[in-house]
Amino acid sequence: MKLIINGKEENVADNEQLSLSKLLTLKDVKFPQMVSVQLNGEFVKTDLYESKILKENDNVEFLYFMGGGR
Amino acid sequence: MTFTKKSALVHPMILDQFGSAVPPLYKATSFAHDAESVSDIFSSKKAGFVYTRIGNPTVMLLESQINRLEDGIGTVAFSSGMAAISAVSMLLCSSKKEILASSSIFGGTYSLFINILSHYGVKTVFFNSTDELKRIISDDTAFIFAETIGNPSMKVTDIEELASIKKDVPLVVDATVTPYIFNGKSRGADIVVYSATKMLSGHGRAVGGAVVDCGNYDWANLRYKTSFANYSDLGQMAFLATLRQLYLADLGGCMSPETAESILTGMETxxxxxxxxxxxxxxxxxxxxxxxxxxxxxxxxxxxxxxxxxxxxxxxxxxxxxxxxxxxxxxxxxxxxxxxxxxxxxxxxxxxxxxxxxxxxxxxxxxxxxxxxxxxxxxxxxxxxxxxxxxxxxxxxxxxxxxx
Missing domain, CATH: 3.90.1150.10 (Aspartate Aminotransferase, domain 1)
Structure with a gap:
């Protein structure tokens, strides 16, 4: 399935229904509490990661908030 | 498969290349990556650790464990319970705003509100009952503060009752003395704060604190837009991002990795x-x-x-x-x-x-x-x-x- 992840087009394995939660695992997001997720421009609440099923051409943005030192 | 919290406490979600069965202690102050990765981490395009004052793998593991305990959307660890409460208070308050606090709270918190925040134009009003709270809650209220059990008054605050009348004001609950037996999220708390020095740790060998965002509050509320500075566009994560990036990183009350490891050991039991x-x-x-x-x-x-x-x-x-x-x-x-x-x-x-x-x-x-x-x-x-x-x-x- 083709998805646009952080502005880049990517093909993601879709042998079964792909939830946002599963995408976080596939993309190796180790600490989901450190990321805010937008799906097609809308923020998704963390409680809905399991139930939110992705579809072809969905635009997913991972916005991390653990920046750098000084 | 979902496990009970009793089991989750014994089994932190350890990510370790050597298969360590216990939380590895990462003492590094800084973390090295290739130039593009460092750039991406600094610009929030990629997750990663770069500097321990802002994030550290061992501290993150403790944050993750406390977060699992609370069913929160995220947790930030601090150097002490008072550092945690100070950071939350400073984030949510601004000059001429009011904190509405349950009467007979811990002396350190009382002093923070009365002796320090008052110096910055923040007023604290104490309430004895929900009826009293109903009367004093206003557009100037920055947040409501309560302890699950007052110390040493032994006064039990009915958190569900407070949550039912708080309108669109965040409810901050200090659950230091009641972890595991109290769940702030299900009782309607918005933020739960801990002195991790106490029951979470239990062994008297570590001083630490934590702030949990329960995910109950809609931070899109405009009353906090200026507090969130550059992070107001992070939706549900706006509070946590601001707390970590500004009030942890810039006030500097970070937890050491050694402390996090020690508290993690205590949390197993x-x-x-x-x-x-x-x-x-x-x-x-x-x-x-x-x-x-x-x-x-x-x-x-x-x-x-x-x-x-x-x-x-x-x-x-x-x-x-x-x-x-x-x-x-x-x-x-x-x-x-x-x-x-x-x-x-x-x-x-x-x-x-x-x-x-x-x-x-x-x-x-x-x-x-x-x-x-x-x-x-x-x-x-x-x-x-x-x-x-x-x-x-x-x-x-x-x-x-x-x-x-």
Whole structure:
């Protein structure tokens, strides 16, 4: 399935229904509490990661908030 | 498959290339990556650790464990409970705003609100009941603050009741003395704060704190837009991002990796310790009641029903007894063999302390009276020793102090 992840087009394995939660695992997001997720421009609440099923051409943005030192 | 919290506490989600069975201790202050990765991490395009003041793998593991315990959307660890409360207060407040706080809160928090935040134009108003809170809540309210069990007042705040009337004001709950038996998210709290030094750790070897965002509050509320600065566009994560990136990173109250590892060790036995401490406290409170002493423990007070509902059948591990005078209280405390006379709470060791001359010593006489701190009040934080050993020890001390 083709998805646009952080502005880049990517093909993601879709042998079964792909939830946002599963995408976080596939993309190796180790600490989901450190990321805010937008799906097609809308923020998704963390409680809905399991139930939110992705579809072809969905635009997913991972916005991390653990920046750098000084 | 979802596991119970009791199991989750024993099995942190360890990510380690060598398969370490226990949380690895990453002592590094900084983390190296290739140039593009560092750039991406700095610009928030990629997750990663770069500097321990902002994030560290061992500290993150502790944050993750506390977050699992609370069912939160994210947790940030701090160097102490007071650092955690200070950061939350400064984030949510601005000049001319008001904090509405439950009466008889912990002395350190009281001092933060009255002696420090007032200096920046923040006023704190204390409330004794939900009816009173209803009357004083306004557009100027920055947040509502309450403790699950007041210390040493033993006042149990009905968090669900507060949540039902708080309107669109965030409810910050200090659950330091009731982890595992109280779940802030399900009771309607927006933010839960902890001194991790106490029950979470339990072993008396680490000072730390934590802030959990329960995910109940809609941070899109415009009243906080300016507080969130560059992070206001992060939706549900705006509070956590601001807390970490500004109020942890720039105020600097970060937890050390060594402390995080130590608290993680304590948390493995949290479920067992909480249960044992609470059961021992119930047993001792009943013993003091039978002796005819003036005991203050939620099971035997007007807060019984609220406590039982809110703490899943438990009543906490702290109680107070009023021995009538400072002299009798001193003699009693000094006669104890097992309990230690020291200012901490919710340790494996039982502790007994004369309140007025120690934890309440910074309060005026009027404030002491309002907090229920009488001249003979002894606070007892009950540990996990054998309950009959404790009962015999307390009984001997009462005899030596000529109280019974």
């Amino acid at each position: 949290l479920a067992l310790r909480v249960k044992e401490s609470c059961e021992n406290a119930e047993f001792l409170a009943a013993f003091f009641e039978e002796k005819g002493l003036n005991v203050n423990y939620p099971k035997f007070s007007s807060y019984r029903q609220t406590a039982r509902r809110q703490f899943n059948g438990y009543y906490g591990s702290i109680l107070t007894i009023d021995l009538g005078s400072r002299e009798k209280a001193f003699k009693f405390v000094d006669s104890l063999k097992l309990p230690l006379d020291m200012p901490n709470l919710c340790d494996t060791r039982t502790m007994a302390i004369h309140a007025a001359s120690t934890i309440g010593s910074m309060l005026s006489e009027k404030e002491k009276a309002a907090s229920g701190i009488t001249s003979g009040l002894v606070r007892i934080s009950v540990g996990i020793e054998d309950k009959y050993d404790l009962k015999n020890d307390f009984s001997n001390a009462l005899s030596k102090a000529k109280i019974q």
